[in-house]
Amino acid sequence: MTQYQFSEEQRALREAARKFAQGVLVPAAAENERTGVEFPKAVLRDMAKHGLLGLDVPVEYGGQGLDTLSCALILEELAAGWFSSTIFAMNLATGPLLAAGSEAQKKKFLGGICNGEIVPAFALTEPAGGSDAANIKTRVAREGDGYVLRGQKIFITNAHRADVIIVFARSTADAPRGKGISIVLVEKGTPGLKIGQRFETIAHGANPIWEVVFDECRVPRENLIGAEGEGFSYIQKDFAKIRAVYGSRCVGVAQAAIDYALQYAVERVQFGQKVASFQGIRFKVAELVTKIEAARQLSYRAAAMADEGHHEAPVAASMAKIFASQVAVEVTGEAMQLLGGHGLLRLHPLERMYREAKLFQIGDGTSEVLKLLVSRHANKRATDRQSARVD
Numbered sequence: 001m002t003q004y005q006f007s008e009e010q011r012a013l014r015e016a017a018r019k020f021a022q023g024v025l026v027p028a029a030a031e032n033e034r035t036g037v038e039f040p041k042a043v044l045r046d047m048a049k050h051g052l053l054g055l056d057v058p059v060e061y062g063g064q065g066l067d068t069l070s071c072a073l074i075l076e077e078l079a080a081g082w083f084s085s086t087i088f089a090m091n092l093a094t095g096p097l098l099a100a101g102s103e104a105q106k107k108k109f110l111g112g113i114c115n116g117e118i119v120p121a122f123a124l125t126e127p128a129g130g131s132d133a134a135n136i137k138t139r140v141a142r143e144g145d146g147y148v149l150r151g152q153k154i155f156i157t158n159a160h161r162a163d164v165i166i167v168f169a170r171s172t173a174d175a176p177r178g179k180g181i182s183i184v185l186v187e188k189g190t191p192g193l194k195i196g197q198r199f200e201t202i203a204h205g206a207n208p209i210w211e212v213v214f215d216e217c218r219v220p221r222e223n224l225i226g227a228e229g230e231g232f233s234y235i236q237k238d239f240a241k242i243r244a245v246y247g248s249r250c251v252g253v254a255q256a257a258i259d260y261a262l263q264y265a266v267e268r269v270q271f272g273q274k275v276a277s278f279q280g281i282r283f284k285v286a287e288l289v290t291k292i293e294a295a296r297q298l299s300y301r302a303a304a305m306a307d308e309g310h311h312e313a314p315v316a317a318s319m320a321k322i323f324a325s326q327v328a329v330e331v332t333g334e335a336m337q338l339l340g341g342h343g344l345l346r347l348h349p350l351e352r353m354y355r356e357a358k359l360f361q362i363g364d365g366t367s368e369v370l371k372l373l374v375s376r377h378a379n380k381r382a383t384d385r386q387s388a389r390v391d
């Protein structure tokens with residue numbers, strides 16, 4: 001059974017992240033709701049100055065070199081301030097580079113990603129393949145001394161401002177499912193790289209999502225990450241880590257929402273009483289904070305299991321993300337309810353958190369797809385137990 005305890009250093013990291021989130025991210029998020037502009041470079045630089053970028057990237061490549069549990073603690077605090085900051089603190093795009101990138105690729109990109117000067121994008125989803133990522137149609141072919149990409153991606157976060165895009169493409173047409181996918185780096189300005197339409201979303205607008213088209217897009221041979229056809233194997237290793245910390249992001253937003261709502265409810269008087277003192281409200285709040293704590297512990301445990309390399313870490317991480325995202329949706333909705341009509345005002349951050357929470361059940365593996373993984377595990381465990389009894 002995986003146990004975890006926080007060291008003094010981890011507590012200090014959490015404290016520092018909380019201070020930064022409350023001092024810098026909370027006002028930045030509120031300002032962004034007014035302006036609707038993209039995530040500010042100035043905030044990125046500030047995050048870099050405070051050691052809040054490249055959390056999981058080794059120190060030798062310019063990152064913080066933290067274990068998954070420490071990342072979870074920090075991301076929980078950052079998400080409580082402004083969820084949109086967390087995708088920079090720990091970016092999906094660094095995973096393949098760390099798993100299989102050449103020394104030259106790591107040196108070229110990781111330092112810049114960790115100091116906020118390079119914005120990366122991660123391009124997997126296509127019109128025909130979101131959950132079913134193995135079904136991607138974008139093709140990459142070796143031609144002459146390089147590779148040529150042809151195809152289309154959608155929903156790619158920050159593609160319009162990305163200095164480099166990590167692209168998943170099919171290199172072998174008839175490979176078995178999950179095989180034959182290669183990862184290629186495409187830098188800004190590469191001929192044939194076209195940023196298409198922007199998809200307007202209800203949340204997370206500071207990091208907008210875009211269509212990306214590869215029209216005979218040629219990249220040099222050294223832009224291939226790892227070996228041809230092995231792309232998926234490089235990201236699969238990261239799933240446990242990514243989904244465990246996603247759980248902590250959800251927890252951060254849920255905690256921030258209930259904290260905000262309670263501050264309001266202890267002041268607001270109706271029927272001659274503070275709203276927070278009605279028994280109906282107190283019971284509801286008790287249930288919500290209990291669920292938040294359960295989600296928090298599931299996420300920490302999943303993070304600790306990822307650090308341990310536990311064989312059930314991917315399942316634990318899926319459970320954490322499924323549950324924590326569901327809790328975030330429920331808590332942000334109930335937090336708005338606690339404010340009554342005020343809950344719907346854009347003056348308060350709750351309606352933003354409510355909109356963000358919906359994304360948590362979809363990004364980085366939808367709840368339904370993660371449930372398939374968890375149920376497979378449950379079935380296997382049941383069978384193993386049954387055969388142990390028979391033997």
Ligand SMILES: Cc1cc2nc3c(=O)[nH]c(=O)nc-3n(C[C@H](O)[C@H](O)[C@H](O)COP(=O)(O)OP(=O)(O)OC[C@H]3O[C@@H](n4cnc5c(N)ncnc54)[C@H](O)[C@@H]3O)c2cc1C
Nearest residue numbers: 122123124125129130131132155156157209364366368369
């Ligand atoms: C704000 C935002 C940012 C994003 N950023 C990126 C990015 O940077 N890079 C990137 O590559 N992608 C990105 N995406 C895409 C995201 O990863 C996909 O939207 C997600 O994986 C779901 O894929 P889909 O939209 O094609 O839905 P589909 O796969 O079509 O799913 C539709 C519904 O069917 C369900 N479903 C699918 N398969 C099953 C099954 N076997 N059993 C039961 N239910 C099933 C799903 O859970 C879902 O409810 C982003 C999306 C959003 C909204």
